[in-house]
Each structure stands twice: as structure tokens, then as C-alpha cells.
Amino acid sequence: MVWNRHCSTDQLPANCQLLIFVGHDLVINEAKAPLLSAAEMAATLPDEQWRYVSTLEGIPVYASRGGQWVHWLSEHNEFGLINFRALLMDLGRVMFELIASASQLLTWEQEHNFCCRCGCKTRIHPEENAMCCDACGYRQYPRINPCVIVLITQGDKVLLARNSNFKAGYFSCIAGFIEPGETAEQAVHREVEEEIGVQVDNIRYFSSQSWPFPHSLMLGYICDYAGGEIRVDGKEIVEARWGRLEDFPLRPGEFAISGQLMKAFEHSLQQ
Numbered sequence: 449m450v451w452n453r454h455c456s457t458d459q460l461p462a463n464c465q466l467l468i469f470v471g472h473d474l475v476i477n478e479a480k481a482p483l484l485s486a487a488e489m490a491a492t493l494p495d496e497q498w499r500y501v502s503t504l505e506g507i508p509v510y511a512s513r514g515g516q517w518v519h520w521l522s523e524h525n526e527f528g529l530i531n532f533r534a535l536l537m538d539l540g541r542v543m544f545e546l547i548a549s550a551s552q553l554l555t556w557e558q559e560h561n562f563c564c565r566c567g568c569k570t571r572i573h574p575e576e577n578a579m580c581c582d583a584c585g586y587r588q589y590p591r592i593n594p595c596v597i598v599l600i601t602q603g604d605k606v607l608l609a610r611n612s613n614f615k616a617g618y619f620s621c622i623a624g625f626i627e628p629g630e631t632a633e634q635a636v637h638r639e640v641e642e643e644i645g646v647q648v649d650n651i652r653y654f655s656s657q658s659w660p661f662p663h664s665l666m667l668g669y670i671c672d673y674a675g676g677e678i679r680v681d682g683k684e685i686v687e688a689r690w691g692r693l694e695d696f697p698l699r700p701g702e703f704a705i706s707g708q709l710m711k712a713f714e715h716s717l718q719q
Contacts, residue, residue, distance in 0.1 A: 457494065460486050467511040467512075467550045469513035469554060470513070472551065473530060476528055476530050477526065480528075482530070483504075499554065504546060536704065540703075541703070544703055548659070553577065563588070570588065594626045595625040597623035597706055598623070601672060602673040602690070606691065608699065611686070612685070612686050620699060622639055622643050636648065647673075649672055654708070670713060693710055
């Protein structure tokens with residue numbers, strides 16, 4: 449079945465599920481679930497615009513974002529807000545991908561209200577993910593920024609780093625955006641040397657993950673240490689060190705590709 453890509457509240461399918469964003473926060477019900485039933489909320493929903501995201505077990509999922517939901521929340525104490533990042537540890541892969549898709553689509557639409565070629569107002573295409581400019585005919589499609597994330601290994605040890613935005617004691621893999629003209633492997637070499645001053649080789653692709661902060665595609669790699677001394681800039685990366693995985697009690701869970709890289713490395717040691 450083809451669902452309306454955009455619709456108002458009164459046009460929502462009766463059995464659909466809803467994701468409501470306030471910035472990067474999600475509205476949750478009393479059970480702390482972010483996926484809400486339109487049927488159960490029908491009497492309380494304001495007149496808003498919704499965009500179709502995907503289906504979950506055959507049921508359509510629609511999303512909305514805006515500051516107007518803050519006022520709605522003040523009148524409905526049975527609902528609350530939770531930051532998307534705070535939910536990550538409790539989300540399974542399917543739910544993470546669903547929320548990530550919704551967040552990225554809403555962000556893209558909000559940031560492309562005007563044509564990047566001529567500056568005129570754009571409109572949402574009714575049948576595909578595109579923002580259309582009737583003035584010059586240009587179409588803007590969702591932007592995906594490719595980036596690499598890499599686990600550096602040596603024997604049974606890994607080299608992890610702490611970003612300045614991480615909480616104290618939390619370590620993860622090296623990551624960075626691919627620059628124009630680079631291959632993903634070239635980006636791995638450059639980012640590792642720029643961020644922690646070492647060289648790597650034997651780069652092996654592992655898997656990828658859509659990352660909605662705000663619209664990235666993470667390409668995951670495992671590689672071997674090839675030389676150099678650890679050197680951090682103290683600004684973006686404030687600490688980096690070697691250790692066995694158990695030496696890093698605060699590290700990403702398996703919801704994130706960084707945690708999946710570590711799990712794969714752990715399995716390889718047991719074989």
C-alpha cells in the first residue's frame with residue numbers, strides 16, 4: 449500500500465504510529481515508549497503536519513517536529529520528553545533505524561526550505577524525498593555525509609580515544625568525515641594520524657550504520673597499528689590510550705557501530 453508522504457492530523461491513517469520530536473528530544477508516554485499510537489491519542493492531537501517515515505510490521509509510522517509540541521506537552525502531563533541519545537542504550541536495531549530515519553528526514557526538510565541554487569522558496573515533492581524549486585527547476589534530495597569510524601588493534605589490545613564531548617572515562621573509536629576526492633580508506637589513514645598521531649595498515653571493512661546526528665553514514669573498519677606515538681591535540685581529542693577492552697568499562701554499547709566493532713574484535717580473539 450502507498451501511504452501519503454505528507455498529511456495533516458485529520459488525514460493520518462487510523463492505525464498509524466507516531467514519532468514526535470522537539471529538537472532532538474522525543475515525546476514519550478507513561479510507559480516511556482517513543483512510538484505512540486495515533487488511535488489512542490486521536491482526541492488530543494493538535495492540527496499538525498506529518499511526514500511518512502516507514503512501516504513497522506506493516507503499520508505506517510509518521511513523524512512531526514516543532515516547538516509547538518512544548519505547549520501541547522504542558523497540557524498533557526501523561527507525556528514527557530527524553531533525549532534521543534539517552535534512549536540509545538535501550539533501543540534495538542529496528543527501532544533505532546526507524547527513529548534515525550525520521551530525525552534525518554525532518555531535519556533535511558527544515559533545512560532546505562529555500563533553493564541552494566537560486567534562493568527561492570521550495571516545496572515538498574508529493575511522491576518522493578525531494579524539495580522542489582519551481583523558479584529554476586532544481587531538486588534537492590536528502591543529504592547524507594559519509595564518514596569513517598575505525599577500531600585500531602595490536603595483539604589483544606585496542607587504541608581508543610576520549611573526545612572532548614564525552615563524559616569522563618568514556619572511550620570510543622576514532623571517527624571523521626570523508627573529504628572530497630578521498631576514498632574511505634584514505635580517510636581512515638588521515639583521520640587516525642590527524643587525531644592521535646599514529647599510522648595504521650591492514651584496513652578491513654566491517655559494516656555501516658546510519659547515524660542521525662544529524663545525517664551521517666558511518667563506514668566501520670578494523671585495522672592494525674603500524675607505528676607512531678600517540679599524540680592528541682587536547683581540543684577535539686583529550687585522551688587516547690591502549691588497553692584490553694575490559695580496561696575500558698565506559699565504552700559504546702552494541703547499538704552503535706563502534707560497539708559492534710569492539711564486539712567483532714572480541715570474538716576474533718576467542719577463535
